[in-house]
Amino acid sequence: MxxxxxxxxxxxxxxxxxxxxxxxxxxxxxxxxxxxxxxxxxxxxxxxxxxxxxxxxxxxxxxxxxxxxxxxxxxxxxxxxxxxxxxxxxxxxxxxxxxxxxxxxxxxxxxGAHLLRLDILRPEVARDVLGVTLRTAAPADPRVLDAPEATGNLCALCGYLPLALQIAAALLIADPGKPVTELVAELADSATVIDHLDDGERGVRAAFDLSYRRLGPGPSRLFRLLALAPGPETSDEAITVLYGADALPRPELNVLVRAHLVGPGSVRGYWTMHDLVRAYALDRVAREESLRAEGTRARARLLAHYQRRSEAADRHVQSRPAPAPSPGFSDRRPPRGTVDSGMSPWYRRGS
Structure with missing residues (x-):
C-alpha cells in the first residue's frame, strides 16, 4: 500500500x-x-x-x-x-x-504481469519496523533503542516477518512497562511461538490458517511432511522419500511454492521453509494422532534413506576398493547430495 x-x-x-x-x-x-x-x-x-x-x-x-x-x-x-x-x-x-x-x-x-516477490525483511529493517511502530504510539518510548541486543533477538524470533513484528510491537505497546527482554523470554520459552504472536486482533496462526486451508489433500500432506526434514534445506530426493513416492511430487510441490509456503534453497533442487511456517506445519502434525503416526512413518523412511546413502558414501570414499560399485556413485568424485538432510552437501563446506 x-x-x-x-x-x-x-x-x-x-x-x-x-x-x-x-x-x-x-x-x-x-x-x-x-x-x-x-x-x-x-x-x-x-x-x-x-x-x-x-x-x-x-x-x-x-x-x-x-x-x-x-x-x-x-x-x-x-x-x-x-x-x-x-x-x-x-x-x-x-x-x-x-x-x-x-x-x-x-x-x-x-x-502475464510483472512479478515482484517480497522476501522477509533484512534485520536492520525489522528493527526499524519495531522502533517506528513503538514510537508512533509513544514518541518517547526508549525500549528498542535501550535494548539493541534484545531487539535483534526479538526480530529473529519473529522470523523477520512484517506481520509477526507488528504483533510483537502491539504486545509491547499494550504493556508499556514490559521490557523487550521480557517479551523475548516469553517467546523463547513458548512451545508454540506462533500462538504467542497474537495481539487479540491479528495472529500468525490465523494468517497461516488462511493459506493452509486452501491447499488440497496432496499439497497439505506434503506441507506437513516437509516440516519433519532436519536441517534448513531439503533436497528433491529427500522430499520424494518423505512423501513415500517413486518420483518427486512436483504438482504438490508447485502448489506450495506458488503459495509461498516453500521456497527455493541455496542450490537448484533444494527447498526451504521459513522457521515460523515450519513451526506451524509441525503443530498441525502434532494436533492429530493420525497425522502424528503418518509423520513417524515418514521420518523413519527418511532416516533409513540417509543411513543407506551415508553407508554408500562411506564405501565410495574409502581408499580400499569396494567389492562392488556403490549404488548412486559411478566414480570417486565427491558425491553431490550424499548427505541431503537439507544442509549443503559436505564437500561444499570444505570438510
Missing part, C-alpha cells in the same frame, strides 16, 4: 486511485461480479445503473475508465488480497494509461 501512496504523491496517477479487497483467503472470497460492482460505484456509477451480468459490468467498467483517462488521466487500481486470477482478470482496465497493482500470497503467472 505504501507503493500506491507514493505513486499518488508523485503525481503519476492524476485520474485517482481505486482500491478493492478481494478477501481472497476468507471463507468466502469475493466474486468477480461483486468486485467490479464495487469499482463501478467508486467511479461514480449509481447502483441503479450497474448491469446484472459480469460481462456487462466489466464492459461498463472499461468504458468508464477509458473516459476517465481522456478527461482526468491515468488511474491506479489496487487489487488487494487476491487469491485467484479469476478475481483479477475482470478488473483489468483495458486502456493503456491505467495501471493495476495486485497483492496476493500466491504467485499468479497466468496474468
Amino acid at each position: 505504501r507503493a500506491a501512496h507514493t505513486a499518488r504523491e508523485r503525481g503519476w496517477f492524476p485520474g485517482g486511485a481505486l482500491f478493492v479487497d478481494c478477501h481472497g483467503y476468507d471463507e468466502t472470497p469475493a466474486g468477480a461480479e461483486r468486485l467490479v460492482e464495487a469499482l463501478l460505484r467508486a467511479l461514480g456509477v449509481a447502483a441503479a445503473h450497474v448491469p446484472t451480468t459480469l460481462d456487462e459490468r466489466a464492459g461498463l467498467y472499461r468504458s468508464v475508465l477509458a473516459e476517465r483517462a481522456r478527461t482526468s488521466g491515468a488511474v491506479l487500481i489496487v487489487v488487494d488480497n487476491a487469491s485467484h486470477p479469476g478475481q483479477v482478470r475482470p478488473l483489468l482496465p483495458g486502456h493503456g494509461a491505467h495501471r493495476v497493482l495486485v497483492t496476493s500470497r500466491d504467485t499468479m503467472p497466468q496474468l
Whole structure:
C-alpha cells in the first residue's frame, strides 16, 4: 500500500486511485461480479445503473475508465488480497494509461504481469519496523533503542516477518512497562511461538490458517511432511522419500511454492521453509494422532534413506576398493547430495 501512496504523491496517477479487497483467503472470497460492482460505484456509477451480468459490468467498467483517462488521466487500481486470477482478470482496465497493482500470497503467472516477490525483511529493517511502530504510539518510548541486543533477538524470533513484528510491537505497546527482554523470554520459552504472536486482533496462526486451508489433500500432506526434514534445506530426493513416492511430487510441490509456503534453497533442487511456517506445519502434525503416526512413518523412511546413502558414501570414499560399485556413485568424485538432510552437501563446506 505504501507503493500506491507514493505513486499518488508523485503525481503519476492524476485520474485517482481505486482500491478493492478481494478477501481472497476468507471463507468466502469475493466474486468477480461483486468486485467490479464495487469499482463501478467508486467511479461514480449509481447502483441503479450497474448491469446484472459480469460481462456487462466489466464492459461498463472499461468504458468508464477509458473516459476517465481522456478527461482526468491515468488511474491506479489496487487489487488487494487476491487469491485467484479469476478475481483479477475482470478488473483489468483495458486502456493503456491505467495501471493495476495486485497483492496476493500466491504467485499468479497466468496474468502475464510483472512479478515482484517480497522476501522477509533484512534485520536492520525489522528493527526499524519495531522502533517506528513503538514510537508512533509513544514518541518517547526508549525500549528498542535501550535494548539493541534484545531487539535483534526479538526480530529473529519473529522470523523477520512484517506481520509477526507488528504483533510483537502491539504486545509491547499494550504493556508499556514490559521490557523487550521480557517479551523475548516469553517467546523463547513458548512451545508454540506462533500462538504467542497474537495481539487479540491479528495472529500468525490465523494468517497461516488462511493459506493452509486452501491447499488440497496432496499439497497439505506434503506441507506437513516437509516440516519433519532436519536441517534448513531439503533436497528433491529427500522430499520424494518423505512423501513415500517413486518420483518427486512436483504438482504438490508447485502448489506450495506458488503459495509461498516453500521456497527455493541455496542450490537448484533444494527447498526451504521459513522457521515460523515450519513451526506451524509441525503443530498441525502434532494436533492429530493420525497425522502424528503418518509423520513417524515418514521420518523413519527418511532416516533409513540417509543411513543407506551415508553407508554408500562411506564405501565410495574409502581408499580400499569396494567389492562392488556403490549404488548412486559411478566414480570417486565427491558425491553431490550424499548427505541431503537439507544442509549443503559436505564437500561444499570444505570438510
